[in-house]
Amino acid sequence: MGSDGVQAEAFSGHTPRLVVSIVSHGHGALVQRLLYQLAQLSASSISRVVVTHNIPEPALHTPANGWPFQLDIVCNAASRGFGANHNHALRGANEPFVCVLNPDVELLPSQEPFEALLRAAMITGVGCAYPRQLDADGQEQDYERELPSLPALWRRRVWRRPQRAVDWVNAACIVMPRSAWRLVGGFDEAYHMYCEDVDLCLRLRLAGLKLQKAHAQVLHVGQRASRKQWRHLLWHIRSLLRLWCSDAYCQARSLSKISN
Template sequence: MPAVQSLSPRNLVVSVVSHGHGDMVQGLLWQLAELSAASVSRVILTHNLPEPEPIPPAGGWPFQLLQVVNEAPLGFGANHNRALAGASEAFVCVLNPDVVLAGAEDPFNALLAACESTDVGASYPVQIDPAGRVQACEREIPSPMALFRRRLLRRKETRVDWVNAACLVLPSVVWRSLNGFDERYFMYCEDVDLCLRLRLRGLLLVRAPIRVIHIGQRASARSWRHLSWHIRSLWRLWRSPVYARAQQLLTSASANNSTIGAS
């Protein structure tokens, strides 16, 4: 595994994909400009649907803002892969437009610091909802039994096999070695697959001691189309060799050293 580049100011590129999230994107970009000018060198904003361009603050954007307008909507992974292709920065960040940066300090200081070790594949923040409740972004591998225990039996999960990609920072060498997201997942499970591939390489997922507010709700709970995408993605995941190898590794007692609250 190539060595992770040393931390330095403005060595992070952030990819944001908007699906008509204009107001949220506007607020997020202004927060990045206010809090993260020292760490973020570029922001790549992909418009998956037509919408007005964001308005810059009075002093202009303190980072390079690149905007991509898709002729036709692409999937979550495809959009981020294209945005981050050829990134020259030492670190990349996948960031949802419905994330609000909580607090008065740059959250990327902690996220980048968590990636200092060469055995770390990605870092992530604690996610809370607008009411301040901690969201369940840390999950066990989504086997049918794990989903049954969580959804129907309401049992809490005890392992961190993967985390959602609402806010995920990776060393660029790791991102490139994984070839980004698997674009065969149009929507849903691309973050599961990425994390599992990362874990199969012996790399860690590390929770940084900072919080962000995640406003979004799972669209598959409200839309039949999204539900069908979710089911198809789960079916693809369960049939994949990545899932089979990860299921064997992560559920074995000897390899299970990742528990919720331990990162």
């Protein structure tokens, strides 16, 4: 299916419905809070939520009146990587739109984000819609990034220079047409953790699809574990090396040089 056909499944007169995938790696309290927020603010947009417990943890509490959406619980016998968990949760989804959502995302009481995200995802040629991300202090995060070359990382991390382009966005909160998700095959599971969102965005763009910022915002309160834990730092370095050797990265870099 090409970029012109990606929106062909978007709904003729029906309310768009969304399946949300959340992966918990001991984040039970955050997931519980997020589910309550989704139920209170976004029930009209969401038909189903899949929560994957990547390690054993206590069961989630169900409110007395139940959830306003179908809640599917997956308990892994062995832990999987970020992309593998979301691919498994969204495999065979019948909903026309899919959402990858981190447990450390919070919805703002004053703004329900998913109606705007769905509207953005329904624009012809859009492969991924994303909101503005704020940190706990209300400051905008650097969720929009340019192609992660060594010079770009140096400019960003050492010189604190602004990004020159939006080549990819982090996957803390993204909404995609199911057809776009299937077109690129979801996440590349060869990335255990880190850079799978870079790779996904590059493959979407190479397929002729756009990344579209929606008129929505969320809080993203987590911090990257690779800044604090050696194991995560190693995973991050390995993922960067894999990315730099990938066909998607080489093609994207060539196109970037041509456009510049």
